[in-house]
Each structure stands twice: as C-alpha cells, then as structure tokens.
Amino acid sequence: xxxxxxxxxxxxxxxxxxxxxxxxxxxxxPDGKEFILAAxxxxxxxxxxxxxxxxxxxxxxxxxxxxxxxxxxxLKAQLGLD
Numbered sequence: 119x120x121x122x123x124x125x126x127x128x129x130x131x132x133x134x135x136x137x138x139x140x141x142x143x144x145x146x147x148p149d150g151k152e153f154i155l156a157a158x159x160x161x162x163x164x165x166x167x168x169x170x171x172x173x174x175x176x177x178x179x180x181x182x183x184x185x186x187x188x189x190x191x192x193l194k195a196q197l198g199l200d
Contacts, residue, residue, distance in 0.1 A: 121146055 121144040122134065134155060137143055142156035168174060194200055 120144065121152075123148075 120137070120141055123146045134143065138155045139157045142154055145153045145155055
C-alpha cells in the first residue's frame with residue numbers, strides 16, 4: 119500500500135483514483151489522520167453484501183454444522199450405479 123500525503127492537494131482526485139486502480143493508497147492529512155482509497159472489485163463487493171445478509175448467513179451457519187453422512191453404497195444405489 120502506498121501513502122500519499124495530502125499537505126497540499128496538488129494531485130487532482132482523478133489522478134488519485136487512477137493510482138488507486140493499480141494499488142490501494144493511504145491518504146494522509148496534515149494532522150496525521152489516514153484514510154484508505156482503494157478500487158473495489160466486483161467479487162469483494164459481493165462478498166461484503168453476502169456477509170450483510172443475515173438470512174443467508176444463518177442458512178450457511180446451519181448447513182455448516184450439519185453432520186449427515188451418506189454411505190458410498192447408499193449413494194451408488196441412489197444414482198443407480200450398483
């Protein structure tokens with residue numbers, strides 16, 4: 119990650135956004151506060167939206183705790199592979 123001091127805002131926002139497409143930037147104010155400017159890709163955005171869906175997360179949690187086991191012989195019979 120690259121740090122960009124914002125003492126004098128000489129770099130236009132468009133330039134910063136272009137740089138952020140290549141790598142995440144840390145924007146630093148004169149008083150030392152820091153902010154991150156980063157491009158979001160679709161996958162990362164989808165993951166965040168998925169994590170914010172309580173119904174889906176509850177379903178995944180329930181399914182993750184299931185301990186059902188299917189014997190290979192039973193599966194073969196269900197698939198007609200006997």
